[in-house]
């Protein structure tokens with residue numbers, strides 16, 4: 001049994017610019033690791049990173065400089081042995097590391113080989129858009145001669161220019177049959193599990209540790225998902241519960257509607273920031289313009305009826321349009337006259353004295369105030385957009401450089417990942433009971449001036465989050 005306190009040491013190796021640093025970013029979920037640039041030789045020295053389980057290091061990963069000149073190095077290695085002399089791979093590599101050229105011409109390669117000898121295995125990162133060349137084969141021959149397992153990690157597998165078949169063939173000819181497809185920008189959801197399973201296959205000594213790591217990765221992913229659903233649920237409760245009082249004249253209504261829109265957009269943005277943070281991304285990954293705050297791209301604006309139609313939300317003819325779009329006006333005086341209030345007051349032992357207890361809202365009703373609240377279709381859109389963002393974040397590797405694109409238009413497409421039961425429910429079914437309850441509790445909204453985070457609010461948010469999470473795998 002290996003001692004659990006001895007971590008597995010992996011050297012990430014390969015040709016320049018194939019995605020070695022990117023692999024480390026994605027495995028560690030750290031977009032700030034190392035330097036990724038679209039030019040050769042960015043990583044000049046060896047940098048390390050850790051993978052933890054329960055706070056203990058289980059894997060040490062080492063980024064290495066790119067191998068630049070495999071062909072020349074293999075020739076040089078051949079010169080280091082006398083004709084007829086039998087020297088095994090690791091010994092040959094050691095000889096090279098003691099040779100003068102390891103400090104000069106092959107300095108970079110020497111650092112890579114030094115690290116690989118020192119580690120338990122190597123992850124050989126391949127950009128499968130590259131054609132298979134002699135330099136790759138020589139490079140692999142040298143790396144394999146270190147005597148440790150080498151697992152090819154095929155990167156950029158989603159690219160239309162991928163040459164997966166050619167690479168698999170070439171690697172097989174070199175005796176490398178345990179291969180992982182792992183696109184560092186958009187890894188498969190079980191990409192890490194596959195990687196750790198395959199490593200375990202080659203290193204049964206470390207199989208237990210890799211198994212623990214694999215389970216931990218799955219568990220962390222599950223916890224992140226639950227947390228994300230809570231972040232979305234809280235935003236939805238805030239938006240549903242909010243009631244904005246306003247005077248019953250046209251100008252006041254318009255101003256209040258503007259306020260409502262502005263603050264709900266800001267609340268959505270807060271949700272976006274919370275989700276980005278939870279998934280270890282930042283606002284560079286999802287710049288504000290992708291979710292316009294002022295509606296410059298009307299197709300994406302939260303309060304534009306077209307934005308609702310675009311994602312397949314039914315918009316009734318009665319829905320407020322123009323200046324009032326996205327807001328519902330609740331006129332409370334309709335069913336309760338001052339006469340009735342007086343009666344009620346008499347029955348309750350004096351409603352005016354009880355006004356403090358009943359709250360400003362009841363008082364407002366009696367005085368004939370009006371309140372604005374967020375329209376149901378807007379709540380649906382808020383939910384759909386944030387769920388789409390969660391989906392995108394869960395599929396994004398931490399090496400990705402380009403901005404996240406929300407494919408909300410694809411909600412209408414049953415084949416897209418967004419067109420599932422959850423989004424279907426948010427488009428078409430009744431709003432969840434939790435949101436209907438929140439509607440009648442204005443003080444539950446953090447947007448409200450007299451916000452009150454009651455225990456019931458917390459319970460409702462939890463129930464809604466659980467319901468959101470129950471839909472996904």
Ligand SMILES: Nc1nc2c(ncn2[C@@H]2O[C@H](COP(=O)(O)OP(=O)(O)O)[C@@H](O)[C@H]2O)c(=O)[nH]1
Pocket residue numbers: 015016017018019020021022023035036037038039041042043066125185399400401402
């Ligand atoms: N198409 C695409 N390429 C990316 C993205 N992120 C990183 N890359 C490229 O991936 C390549 C590999 O980067 P890097 O990890 O630094 O390779 P290394 O030299 O092996 O460490 C570079 O050319 C990056 O520009 C992305 O989001 N999309």
Ligand SMILES: [Mg+2]
Pocket residue numbers: 020021022034035036042043063
């Ligand atoms: Mg690098």
